[in-house]
Amino acid sequence: MCCLSSENHVKLEPKANTKVICKRCKVMLGESVSSETTKFYMTEIIIQPSDRSFPTIPRSQFVQSVIAQCLVELSSARSTFRFTIQGQDGRVYILLWLLNSDSLVIESLRSSKCIKKFPLLEDAMKADSSSAWSAVKVLYQPCIKNRNEKLASSWESDISVHSLTLPSATCLELLLILSRNNATLPLSLRHMNSFQVAFLRM
Template sequence: GMAARILLEIRRGTQTALLVVREAAVPGSPEDVVVAADRVEVRSGGGCDAAVLPAGVRLAPASGRGLRRIPGDGLHLRLRLRCPLLGAAPRHDLIFNLRESLKPQKNYVFYCQSCGDIIVEDRKFLRVLPLPSENWSALVEEWCCHPNPFARSTLHPRRDDCFLGDTFFLLNSGDESNETKGNTRVICKRCRTTLGETLSTDTIKYYVTEVMIQPSEENFRPVPRSQFVQSMVAHCLVELSSSRSTFRFIIKGDNGKIYVLIWLLNSDTVLVESSGSSFSHSGFTLFGDVSMPSSGSVETWNAVKVLYQPCTKSRNKE
């Protein structure tokens, strides 16, 4: 038979797992579920569908508890792991992590994430520096007993600088010609997507969700739009939660409008999912076209778990 339709949500910190066996294609059909250390089998109608767990993921079947069936979702069972999760590495991360990967004295190409058009070609930076938090000036006011010494200071990059913020990065425009709209927004010449905004005559602020950065020696690797945005948002939530000791976030548009409130529940989750369960995948992610395991395969990747509340008028009138 084909691979059983399962989702395994593992917590690294507690070494526990929630096993979800999706409902059968024919609702109400009898099923027998067998949980072994390295596999999950679903037997129904004389057939047997099995999902073999990746190397490094081993369950302790005797620890199963809290068995219940959730209408519309499937069978839920909580288990412990037999051994610490070590070998279950996530699938290759296609998203370029700015803080970890953008280094001085190396050449990079900046692409529009939506269409792949080159925005900045073969740029080498002498300095790649992190920016202070967004409200750093207000904090200075609280700590200084004299007028703010940085009141007239501006953190604008020089010609060969790249300044990294939490959700953006700053570049010196130099001699490059960027198309602007309304003298502030920077838009892609090919697909007309908003990429960022101009802060001054020589400083451009690019949004991390709109631009892909890759070393010059590598070819452009397109990533599905929602997968890219989801990964970048997850990176931002984890980094901000760690550096600011907070788990509550607000997602705003560039017009200042609040779209969604997010509570970060945990960032140590590992998902193991088999083919056939993608019809319920939207219950665990914010976006719909995230790449899914191919037929008959089981894949593993890191994830963050969030609770969110939409704030748009159509979804939440209050």
């Protein structure tokens, strides 16, 4: 997760480059839309009162929760259930289809093999030993390395599909989270038609 920074740690790039970068951890936090407006990415910051202490949330868990809540809110407000996840570079990384917003997932004992296979998610596995959690069920298709180009193009031109823009690194991180979750499902439940199935923790 990006470090929690005060204004002193936020750096605005020159006007030719509108990225907002954290001076401390060098993570892209958002974009300067105009001289008076700065857009921050929801997956990169947590807004908390400065006089209150709060527990650190593992990065993987935070990304899942933010994306899951965003999907639920958008599907309720706009009656849309299909989403393209694209980077700030304009590339589509993932196609997401929200199937269920009130799933309850019960996991068996966590496997050390999963940690070795996905080391970036080790912090989330260590932080939570509970076996049941609320989640949203999604179908997804990766669009990296020229995969699913025709389908992605079709979704982009469909007005019923909503686009979510995130830093490119976060798009890849989300894809890793989805892939890891898909790998933990029974073989018979990992696919639905041509899509892969995954759960995002609320």
